[in-house]
Amino acid sequence: MSDRLIFRFDVEGDDFTSAGQASVQVKKNLRQLGIDSETIRRVSIAMYEGEINMVIHAGGGVAEVAVCEDYIEIVLEDTGPGIKDIEQAMQAGYSTASDTVRSLGFGAGMGLPNMKKNSDSMTIDSTPGVGTRIVMKIMYGGKANEGV
């Protein structure tokens, strides 16, 4: 694609004061670009859950949001511990989060399923000990999957 507008953020690991800041900024940027509110909402939810996951499970990482002609692509990449069993991690309610994370209101095991629900496609590449790369595409006017 010729003109892809890309926003890039370094996400700090284990920093609960700033966790979610990148998603807030992306939302502002997309609003300024005049993207429709339903698309922004799906990008916001998907990215926020992914960003929080990088903070709480992976010691931080890099988030990239590309505004393309037909869709918005979110790429979340980290060099954290990786996910051993992706199928299990995708199940609603499955979580390895600590009590500290739970006391912050996260760690209910709803993040990955909700990211999938809000995107039109999602791929997870993960290698234990190496890291995780998640790519989500959200089509303008696209239809997210129903239910969690």
Place this chain on the structure above:
Amino acid sequence: MKISEIVKMLDARVLCCEDKTDREVDSAFGCDLMSDVLAYVNDQAMLLTGLVNPQVIRTALMLDMVCIVFVRSKEPSKEMIELARENGIVMMSTNKTLYTSCGLLYSGGLIGTGEVCK
């Protein structure tokens, strides 16, 4: 229901964006678990919660919510109030519990959409 009516019903203290309390809100979500807020909120414009941290405000922002009620006398930090103010979210604090707050609003006419979680 106007946010200003909600303030009265909950005997709440407005923490920021007092000038926006004439906005209408027609359904709400009460929860301390932000993952559930992110998973189950459709178009509820108001969040009632006993959890106090910056992620509460960012969660509300992600979902275009316009009002946050902290129950059980919880007090957000200055930074949290600033974040809400910047983004035009009305925040308030009540000494009532989550259960009582939701009950008062529900019986006062804020009945929401009767949403069911799968």
